[in-house]
Amino acid sequence: MDFITKLSLTILIIGLWIYTRKEQSIPTKEHVLDSYDYIIVGAGTAGCVLASRLTEDPDVSVLLLEAGKDDAQFPDSKVPFKAINVLADDAVQWGYHTVPQTRACQSMVENKCSWPRGKVLGGSGTINCLIYMRGDAGDFDRWAGELGCEGWSYEDVLPYFVKSENNANPMFAAARWHGRKGPMAVSDANATYDSKIKDLFLDAARELGFVVGDINAEHSDRGVFMQNQVNIRRGQRQSTATAFLRPAANRPNLAIVTEALVMKVVVHGKKATGVEYKTNDRQVRTVNANKEVILSGGTIGSAQLLLLSGIGPREHLIQMGVPQVADLPVGDFLQDHMYLPLISFPIDEPLSLSPEVASTLSQRIKYQLFGSGVWGHACGIHGHALFRSKHQPRHDKRPYYKLCLLGLAVGGTEESIDTLVKQTNYKADVAKALYGSIGGQHAISLLPDILRPESSGTLRLRTRNPNDHPLIDPGYLTDPSDVKVFIEAIRMAHKIANTTAFRSIGTKSKRFVHPRCGQQYDTDDHWECIIRQMALSEFHPVGTCRMGAGDDDAAVVDPRLRVRGVGHLRVVDAAIMPEVISANINAATVMIAEKGADLIKEDAKLRNEFDRT
Ligand SMILES: Cc1cc2nc3c(=O)[nH]c(=O)nc-3n(C[C@H](O)[C@H](O)[C@H](O)COP(=O)(O)OP(=O)(O)OC[C@H]3O[C@@H](n4cnc5c(N)ncnc54)[C@H](O)[C@@H]3O)c2cc1C
Ligand SMILES: *[C@@H]1O[C@H](CO)[C@@H](O)[C@H](O)[C@H]1NC(C)=O
Ligand SMILES: *[C@@H]1O[C@H](CO)[C@@H](O)[C@H](O)[C@H]1NC(C)=O
Helix, strand or coil: CCHHHHHHHHHHHHHHHHHHHCCCCCCCCCCCCCEEEEEEECCCHHHHHHHHHHCCCCCCCEEEECCCECHHHCHHHHCHHHHHHHCCCHHHECCEECCCCCCCCCCEHHHCCEECCECECCHHHHCCCCECCCCCHHHHHHHHCCCCCCCCCHHHHHHHHHHHEEECCHHHHCCCCCCCCCCEEEEEHHHCCCCHHHHHHHHHHHHCCCEECCCCCCCCCCCEEEECEECEECCEECCHHHHHHHHHCCCCCEEEECCCEEEEEEEECCEEEEEEEECCCCCEEEEEEEEEEEECCHHHHHHHHHHHCCEECHHHHHHHCCCCCEECCCCCCEECCEECCCCEEECCCCCCECHHHHCCHHHHHHHHHHCCCHHHCCCCEEEEEEECCCCCCCCCCCCCEEEEEECECCCCCHHHHHHHHHHHCECHHHHHHHHHHHCCCCEEEEEEEECCCCCCEEEECCCCCCCCCCEEECCCCCCHHHHHHHHHHHHHHHHHHCCHHHHCCCCCCCCCCCCCCCCCCCCHHHHHHHHHHHCEECCCCECCCCECCCCCCCCCECCCCEECCCECEEECCHHHCCCCCCCCCHHHHHHHHHHHHHHHHHHHHHHHHHHHC
């Protein structure tokens, strides 16, 4: 072969390799039938799992309706290191804000915290930071015990975590509580980019007498530190759209329609019979469900849709002029985690990931060819540690806060400040002060996150128009105990940064002077001011369609996820969590959908048997 032939062949092979790594568009349906067995509203984390599992039975037909577009149209969303930028892209998310908060979000424009939620195939799982964390066994045991959700104890839900998972870490995969054969890839954060920062973090844990182990293990008695585990395969994001929906998308019994906003569940005589939705060419259509309507619109979408359909608190529906179908506490309970983005420590060595390093040619080639390097790293997050709090009840063994280890050199440029403002809704002067303090230098951050918030709030309709955002009031930090745990977490972050391990790279405590919190440093009052000004949503809202016992008046759905008092209607997504778990919530949302699919199949079987007799 001459040189030119060799060169052309090489280019062809590389081209093919890149092409096959690119995600193909989902075949969506132009012609929608009049009826399907099941209609799923929302193709987010839960909806994609559900659509895939229900259509395993070729005799069952499913229509999946999603307000957003095909995620294949947003190739950036596949690149883990770009997740933060994707967050600022209006084309893939709803762009919600909270209502003005009285006790938090004080540095945000109009005291409104920003609330990103995915509006795209894969939902929030297409824009999230890919962290794989399941929650504590005690979370689920509490659901099944005190909160009356029979069938949702840790032992009950564990098989569903295992079913969905394909963990690439051989040490974990061998454990009873992990899976190797599921559709959803889980890998170590350093599979794409190994970092000394993570090693020092684990050394710091040992130095302080904490445990280095599996955060997703069955039980943990003390603080546990672990390198980050992520939903990444060969350097590409594994949302449930990738892992579950794409492999099922060509099944003849599955119809997928994107850019379809569901406006209402149609209910006749206390039974859901279908939905009304608006297409991207503004036509309104009604489609019928022979068996069930399943809402997987997420904590905001599912609750808003129930309210629009007349299922919600009586007083509120009267006030909004929506005819009542069922009096249920939809949106009465809304809970979220919060985190503080600024506990950062400059370091002497150039160890943190930065846009500059990422933009080098070698990093680009590495990623294009092998899916490795900086671009394959999830948001620059290297590890996590979970802790008990001195403020928590003694009998409660769950972690009350966590620290997220970030090794990211954020920019200090005008452009990066604009992006920060867009993502957080911080007032411009505050964003400037923050990046003036921590921007443009190598640093580690230990971001505190409160896992068991006592504060909660509500979700209500703003108007009867399905296009209008609802009123989101998470009631952030209205319970003072949340601030106490937050302060404890901040102190723990400083303790970890001051270990011999971390001091070996010259960690220094950096003072971020907030324009409205004074010069006083390290007092409780100072930290409380910083927290109330600066803390952000950690993007884990739950609870608006709470699950509970069938006769529990605080519950919207029963433990089989059926909307109480309305037939043929379920909610299957993060909204049903009766209380937020002590971890990031994506993995648990996948679990809910896995279990939800089984509940639906079981009930259909029972109904079939009943019909035959
Ligand atoms: C920026 C960000 C970072 C995060 N990071 C992590 C992380 O690293 N790890 C982790 O575990 N969790 C993380 N989370 C949380 C996690 O991703 C979400 O909680 C999870 O995806 C929720 O799944 P869901 O199915 O309940 O809702 P979603 O995934 O939000 O899906 C709901 C879907 O329904 C659609 N929809 C809503 N209403 C309608 C309607 N009326 N008609 C048609 N379609 C509708 C929406 O467009 C959306 O696609 C993060 C979330 C965000 C936003
Ligand atoms: C990732 O980290 C683990 C634990 O420190 C280490 O054993 C492993 O070799 C690392 N993997 C890569 C690819 O660097
Ligand atoms: C850091 O630790 C050293 C001892 O290991 C101690 O003398 C010093 O006060 C600590 N610094 C801070 C800021 O806590």
